[in-house]
Amino acid sequence: EAGVAQSPRYKIIEKRQSVAFWCNPISGHATLYWYQQILGQGPKLLIQFQNNGVVDDSQLPKDRFSAERLKGVDSTLKIQPAKLEDSAVYLCASSLQNWGGQYTDTQYFGPGTRLTVL
Amino acid sequence: AQSVAQPEDQVNVAEGNPLTVKCTYSVSGNPYLFWYVQYPNRGLQFLLKYITGDNLVKGSYGFEAEFNKSQTSFHLKKPSALVSDSALYFCAVRSSGGSYIPTFGRGTSLIVHP
Numbered sequence: 711e712a713g714v715a716q717s718p719r720y721k722i723i724e725k726r727q728s729v730a731f732w733c734n735p736i737s738g739h740a741t742l743y744w745y746q747q748i749l750g751q752g753p754k755l756l757i758q759f760q761n762n763g764v765v766d767d768s769q770l771p772k773d774r775f776s777a778e779r780l781k782g783v784d785s786t787l788k789i790q791p792a793k794l795e796d797s798a799v800y801l802c803a804s805s806l807q808n809w810g811g812q813y814t815d816t817q818y819f820g821p822g823t824r825l826t827v828l
Numbered sequence: 829a830q831s832v833a834q835p836e837d838q839v840n841v842a843e844g845n846p847l848t849v850k851c852t853y854s855v856s857g858n859p860y861l862f863w864y865v866q867y868p869n870r871g872l873q874f875l876l877k878y879i880t881g882d883n884l885v886k887g888s889y890g891f892e893a894e895f896n897k898s899q900t901s902f903h904l905k906k907p908s909a910l911v912s913d914s915a916l917y918f919c920a921v922r923s924s925g926g927s928y929i930p931t932f933g934r935g936t937s938l939i940v941h942p
Binding site: 714748751752753754755758766769770801803816817818819820821822 | 832864869870871872873874877899918920929930931933934935
């Protein structure tokens, strides 16, 4: 079974530039998550999708971050414009069903995209 | 608000010795608790979870964790450490009801010496 795929693996940009990350979840997984992991900290959930609908985006800085999952499969996370404090690893994860409520399916993580903002 | 504390930034243990990585939590209602491991330049891998039932949970690679409700702890343990266990370990918690958002700890670096 193929795992969660993410690209690119590394990205270096100047502040105020735009950047986009791509994620392809495990086939058949309905739920997709984007996390931000700043160096020395644990992952922080940015947004959770169930199929192509947003379940929770309360921790997404919506003035500069956006995410979509148009066909309920792969997803893109965009930052526009980037700030220095956005330097982090962006992790994508997927699970078979919703992690909320009574469902507690295991999340499978991709390798992450390391973003450096100069 | 829910929170997770991993009080040790680093744990050092000799190969073959037992290891413990500590985690305490705070959450409204009943907790769902998780341990993940992260190897360099790789994403997080699921180790084990506690949802309900037996307080001792067994997971991947010989790891286990014990849920202690009175002490609000969920420490990760392994009877005999391997050098290959050296990695970054994250504890996570969320409430069984309400918000779907999990909270992760800062992580503990486990170093197993030959």
